[in-house]
Amino acid sequence: MEHDNQSEPKVFKVLSIDGGGIKGLYSAQILKHFEERFNCCISDYFDLLCGTSTGGLIALALSLKIPATEICKFYDEQGPKIFTKFRSNIFLGKRLNNGTIKQLVNGGKFTDNNLRAALTDIFGKHKIADSNNLLCIPSYNITEARPFIFKYDHPEGQLNRDNKAFYVDVALATSAAPTYFPMAQIEYYDNKQFIDGGVWGNNPTLVGYLEALQYFVGKEKKFDKLKILSISSLSLTGGKPTGLKRNRSFLDWKDELFETSFTGQSFFTHFFMSKIAGLNDLDVDYVRIPSSDISSSQEELVQLDVATPDALDLIRGKGNDMGDIWRKKPEIEEFFKQEKLYKIK
Template sequence: MTSIDNAKLSIIPYLDLSDLQGRYISTLLFYDADTWRMWVIAGDQLVEIKAWPAEACYFASKAESPHDLYFHFLDFIAQRASYPKIKKAVLGLQDDLFNLSASINKIVHLHSSRDTIGKGVSRMVVTEIEYIFSVCRSVFDLLQELICGLWDTVQLFDSSVVKKPLKETFSKTILFKGMVSTSAELIERFGIPPPLADYYVHNAEFFMTLRDFRDNIIHCGSQVQTVFSGETGFLIRETMKPFASMCIWREDEKQPNDLVPLIPALGMVIHNTLSACEEFSSIVEKIFHFPPSIVPGMKYFMRGYFNELFITTLGDANDRLTLRAGMKPKAFTELCTINNNKENEKCIQPLSSTTMVHKNSHIQNTIGERFQILSLDGGGIKGLFSAALLAAIEEDLNINIADHFDLIAGTSTGGIIAIGMGLGMRPREIVDFYLREGPKIFPSWLGVKWVQQWAYRKFSPEPLSSALQSCFKGKRFGDSKKRLVIPSYNLGEDDVYIFRTPHAERLKRDYKVPAWKVALATSSAPTFFPCTREVDNIRLIDGGVWANNPTMVAIIEAFGTLNVPLNSIWTLSIGTSDAVSQRRKRLNRGGIIAWALENAAIDVIMRGQSIGANNQATFLLGRERIERLNPKVAADEYSLDGVHKVEDLIGKAAHHSRTFMPIFEHKFAKHITPLYSPIHV
């Protein structure tokens, strides 16, 4: 694509050309609105033609056929990592996948034609088995080529990493003096981040099995016949390496002399190879800075002659592994993510199905394969921006925005919004609450000297307490219809405090607390209000002192308490504006007076925590799965108690909702959350 500039590419309506520099477009074949569209290069022009290949990769919002394959790792590379340096390896991966499907099909065809072929059929099958193992080994070396190319091309999230030259093959990477390296040894030799080192170690044993296959099985010389013919397919001995460790066959499949079906074993080998590919994409997405997708709103599919049988084979492998893990098998249609189970690294692991498994059986029935988080920053009256933004998006798309999030986290003013949404309030109602109650909660404070601001609280807590009681009308925190996490801070114990709805078995207390008390506890900003003792006489203050941006609190809750895999989490994080300040040089000298004159201490602490939380979340989830909306404003344009700027806040929300609404529609609106039923309510 280097000969075609962006102006000419702009005739293709599906492409995002804003950040294409240094990348190529994997294919110009698209399927949209039940129609194929394909462009070809003719000289220095793009020409749309009325033809398309019968076996190829293409972009589409949904597959043209249920037999077309979707692999997350190929989609990720095609959309975000399509650099010329790794193009050859990517094409090799695609060819290998087509070839693996063809080999499985050929083995099945050989069985159906065995009487016609005669005695040579066994040798033909053995050849295909060897080829499948060789291709799977090739995949690992191609993945290593990808890693080397990205290592030289793409910036790491961790800028402190000192890159060292990598080896060109997987084998040379993991082996050192004939021994498989540990993660620590790999980090020392190559300077790679720990997640990448763990990826090598996790897949080393399986790779060595692929490498040693010819010597261990096919050419060991101890057996005259390796493959046997049964009524429904070819058979092998269960005791053969590497199949002996699989333990995947059902009792009704086993025949005398330890004979078992061949195809499930090959399915497992391919399945494990694809799992390594999925793990690869999950790891590199977390450690490298990648640009956005080239074709937003579409996925990268593979259509091929033998996909139907390939899907059946991989689906059977997934079901066998799922059953072995004590899970209920589901229909296998897409390979999207990998469920890594490090308790048994010798065995092939099942890919995630449409229902994730959790330690708590109640949770298992209420969480889908995608988990969306809404995170709302603190910011006093500036929470009006967040509420107005959500209201505008909700009204533009004619949706209830809460229906699209599995968990909502909110701190301080964000906590008030989160609790309101959990209790069924629409964002527009929350906007009205701020407009109505804001002047009472944050009265004008002009004329008060700065010393008084720091020496005494600014406002009486009674208007805030009264407004919250009126807003939530006697409802309990546990009455929320959404999972909520609301940070506060225990001043008495000098420790963090988090209110959580009863979405896990061990959460047995917070649900009883009146909702207004939780809202008061998270929003009692120490320089504006006194601490509150409304909850068990605990001295609680605003959660913004440690988690003004609660994104990481929410992600840890999903991952740690609800056991949601990180690669299933998508997060929308909304700030209340980011004031760009030019700090005066007198702050360099330190001292209470200098910092008090600038009102800088709390601003710096909250802004630093917010930026840090967003960077940490981006590292864990990857840039694609977290959206942060926090518009920059001039210093002192807004303040936590600036009620005189409410109209400006609403106007700013209206402006940003226009540009952000398409992103929300693309990334978050398609997900409707499964029903959440509180455990203890």
């Protein structure tokens, strides 16, 4: 789209939210700060919402104009019911909690009954057609062995696939972490089975970037400029000492196996975005809010599925601290100067 010198470029804004289980409370707290600082509804200021796993739950909630305060309350109240505590036992000569034993031999650590009930409470019978924003919610289609992105059916892509899907089903599909929750099976998609989008896109920024370039931003498209705000989950940042045991079984790795994969993927996506934004002719502003630093003594509380009072207090506090820092930054204010321009309804 061409503009004369007097015309302001049309800006397309993307919000991307990482996966991370109960640590989604960290991202939600940051968003709560932004809603308070700018006296706004997040949905009104971003054209496209992207979220994987717990980030997908947040993106879906925001797209229904559910306040970030309510999303934080969801994690505080429902988190301990979804991620229940386990007693420990001796198994194969090791002291393990019963949840880890279930991961090894008994069909997964948790059922999805409490998760489904909690999602039904917040989403009800809403379908993707009810969204107030464009959506990209990554999952992985086990039945067809390929990544799958749930989208709002926009006319620019001539899409006609996902609008009749229930929010609850989409939320289960993006967050069905292997060995933690059962695979999601969705009747609307001919009973195909889905698992957590974090297996390939824990940081969905690239998903949003591609969606924006393919359909909305650039030459002969509706928008001229792209702005992306990407919010990290709380992740372990300290690394490990040398000299660790080299031959490690699943019992040795346990939850660290998944955390390492998710963190690595998120790191590369940020690295790619920080480089590519300055290497093409398209006008792209990219902002990434990082994880807060985690001390070695805090690591056991910063896990995908630890929702004890101490863990929730820590995650909430880290989110509050980071939100208080970033709400004052001019680059964040830029996202909230003008409401979104792409209108769903």
